[in-house]
Amino acid sequence: MRVLKDILYKVEIDAVVGNTSVTINKLQFDSRKVELNDAFVAIRGSISDGHEYIAQAIDKGALAIICEELPKEIVNGVTYIKVGNAQQALAFMAANYYDNPSEKLKLVGVTGTNGKTTIATLLYNLFTKAGFKVGLLSTVKVMVAENAFDAVRTTPDSITINDYLKQMNDEGVEFCFMEVSSHGIDQHRTTGLEFAGGIFTNLSHDHLDYHKSFAEYRDVKKRFFDELPASAFALTNIDDKNGQVMLQNTKAQKYTYALKSYADYKAQILENSFTGLLLKVNDQELWTRLIGSFNAYNILAIYATAELLGLENLESLKIISELNSVSGRFQYIISKEEKITAIVDYAHTPDALKNVLETINSIRTKNEELITVVGCGGDRDTTKRPKMGHIASALSTKVIFTSDNPRTEDPDKIIEDVEAGVEPQNFKKIVSVTNRKQAIKTACQIAGENDIILIAGKGHETYQEVNGERSDFDDLKIVTEFLNELNK
Incomplete structure (x- = not known):
């Protein structure tokens, strides 16, 4: 329960109709969830407009309405707050409602096209192993210290974020690592949060079904760094041509990491194999179980962040060497008889697919086949589809x-x-099998001794969505079953 005027702190208000001294039960932006004495925030979405459900929210007991346009009918006893941006207002209100929980721990946001989940999750594991209570908000799962929750989206809505952060406060969590998506930034889900740091991984073709151009996509990411406070750090991958752009207007303390450029945190790949990486990180050698140059960047970002948050370097290097890959990120199994290597990876963007295939090609002997199983999601950016086809067919056998x-x-x-x-010279390499399970089975059947199968696109997901309905589907589980059948 909170007094309405208290949770309106920092909200830019255009008009007030009614009493702001009323006590609010909960915040809601879904009219179906409204209960007695709740405040309903009317959000204009891409599918529906919350303003159309104001009357329904009031009928269900809403005591306050926050909206961008006042309804024609004003109901006595209900307080109306007119704002310029309801999503932004919701974010500030959510932070205030939960007593600004981000200020009571060190919250670090990770943004970029690829690597967010790996970096955030490995930082959670690193700091947990170092003896701290840690929180995680990621695509794969949410962790409140040792308590796990299912993740619904990469960056949850602002009410959910602050609810989890409040639970972290109650559990004594000291650090929280959070994936920050471009959608989340654009829709103000992270507004009102106090970040201790921000990490930029890279930027490549993605989400152009939502953002109108690559420049808009880049600038939304940049806005996250623009809004960091002077007390925070901004850590960026300077090898990415957009890395410096992220730092242009930030007030935060600036740090860089790179494999190829001069940077505050520098790494060199000494060995790269299917068993892991040997790196030289700022003149210290490190062995990690993670594989590929893209993971060298991830490890470097983790190492840098740990130091910036006060962890002793030798301790963090020791723990990093013990960390395993994240679910659905270059996870692999090797069949017992034929020694077929099956790799499952979340690569669902052209750049991510290219990175994974180039990593495999840099490790393999070229005496074996590289069989790639890949598709693209529906109702999403269509312009990346031919790029995915080109990369898969050019870099696979x-x-x-x-x-x-x-x-x-x-x-x-x-x-x-x-x-x-697919270019003409690669036509002979490709076959199409619409049913994903059958496609994985086909890959297993045509694979010979020591061949490599890459199953890309879904990674950690344990479902497949067809015609709006989800059914159980786990790439790693399915390929394991088929390879085991071959061994019988």
Whole structure:
């Protein structure tokens, strides 16, 4: 329970109708969840407009309405707050409602196209192993110290974020690592949070179904760093051409990391194999179980962040060497008889797929086949589909195009879009199998001794969404079962 005027702190208010001294039960932006004495925030979304449900919210007992446009009918006893941006208002209100929990721990946000989940999760594991109580807000799961919760989206809504952060406060959590998506930034889900630091990983083609251009996508990411306080740190991958852009207007203390450029935190790959990486990190050698140059960047970001948060370097290096890969990120198994290596990775963007395939090609002997199973999600950015097809067919010896999460789209049409990127000299490499399970089975059947299978796109996901319905589907589990059958 909170007094309405108290939770309106920092909200830019255009008009007030009614009494702001009323006591509010909960905040809601979904009218279906409204209960007696709740405050309902009317959000304009891409699918529906919360303003259309104001009357419904009042009927269910809403005591206050926060909206961008006052309704024609004003109900006595209900307080109306007119604001310029309801999403921003909701974020400030949520932070105030939960007593600004981000200020009571060190919150670090990780943003970029690829690597967010790996960096945030490994930082959670690193600091947990170092003896701290730690929180995690990620695509894969939410952790409140040792308590795990299912994740619904990369960056939750602002009420959910602050609710979890308050639970972390109650559990004595000292550090929280959070994935920050471009959608989350653009929709003000992270507004009102006090960040102790921000990490930029890289920027490549993604989410152009939502953002109108790559420049807009970049500038939304940049806005996260623009809003960091002077007390925070801003850590950026300077090898990425957009890395310096992120630091242009930030008030935070600036730090850089790189494999190829001069930087505050520098790494060199000494060895790269399917068993791990040997790195030289700021003149200290480090062995890690993670694989590939993209993970060298992730490890460097983790090492730098640990130092910036006060962890002793030798301790963090020791713990980093013990960390395992994150669920669905370059997870692999090797069959007992044929020694077929199956790799499952979340690579669902052109750059991520290219990184994974180049990593495999840099390690393999070239005497074996590299069979890639890949598709693209439906109802998402269509412009990346031919790029995915081009990269998969150019960097693999055989490719099976299949379904990812078609959602409401025709999966065969999605595959046609992917195939459009294949160059003529690579036509003979490709085959299309719409059913993803059958595609994985086909890859296992055509694989020979020591061959490598990459199953890309879904990674940690344990479902497949077809025609709006989700069914159980786990790439790693399915390929393991098929490889075990071959060994019988």
